Amino acid sequence: MSVENITQKILSEANNYAENSIKTAESQGAEIINKAKQEADLIISDKAEKSNAEIDVIKSRKISAGKLQERKMILAAKQDSVKKSFDKALEKISTMSEDKYIDYLVEEISKIPNCEGEIILNDEDRKKIGEKLVKAVNENLNVDKVVLSKSTVQTKGGFILRNGDIEVNNTFEMILSSIREGLTFEVANELFK
Structure with a gap:
């Protein structure tokens, strides 16, 4: 099997792994964002007497924190996929005839x-x-x-x-x-x- 075929196969397998990892990260990120929105809504109801500007700032911070967490999870999933691609390449190369x-x-x-x-x-x-x-x-x-x-x-x-x-x-x-x-x-x- 040529290096190009091995590389192509590894990229294909890694791509599937990466897509699954990203979907999981996005799903978890969406959960974090939803939770952040719920927490922000609770803060809004608890602090109704505060000004709307302050409430919007708190809500925005919670949503931003959730989005940041989601980006970190997606980046980690991508880095893990790239690492697994190279590990798989090493495994394939070391098992040639x-x-x-x-x-x-x-x-x-x-x-x-x-x-x-x-x-x-x-x-x-x-x-x-x-x-x-x-x-x-x-x-x-x-x-x-x-x-x-x-x-x-x-x-x-x-x-x-x-x-x-x-x-x-x-x-x-x-x-x-x-x-x-x-x-x-x-x-x-x-x-x-």
């Missing part, structure tokens, strides 16, 4: 300028595909420039390429973190059209 995963890693490692050093994987990947990956990268580079590190890293997937003091962190979490800021606005726009 072994062959596609190795091909992806070989391609990404081979793109690194002066590609050499030790490849650090998570414990599961090291055991499962470590040797295959190193062999495939070296074949792709036509020279033995990378080795499998004895060290591991705690990550869902991806790799770190270490050459002395220099590390290239291409773990899935780091990739999503680096694109998250740029994509958050775009994802939010897609989810909340």
Whole structure:
């Protein structure tokens, strides 16, 4: 499944989640506004002797507070939906087939300028595909420039390429973190059209 298909599917699922979250937030916001109006009406009846201007100010404040609460709830629902979208993307990426995963890693490692050093994987990947990956990268580079590190890293997937003091962190979490800021606005726009 291509990254675009995964992204499209994630956006679709996140959009459904976001719509439900927003409907819930709007419903709760409407309840808050209705409650605020009821409280304002009680204040009006209790304080009938006060001037109409003062009553309108109190009612306006209660309604404004309810609307502010509603906006906060909608914003929280949107932020939660965006977070879930990125979490879902990480989950989808980390469950690709072994062959596609190795091909992806070989391609990404081979793109690194002066590609050499030790490849650090998570414990599961090291055991499962470590040797295959190193062999495939070296074949792709036509020279033995990378080795499998004895060290591991705690990550869902991806790799770190270490050459002395220099590390290239291409773990899935780091990739999503680096694109998250740029994509958050775009994802939010897609989810909340």
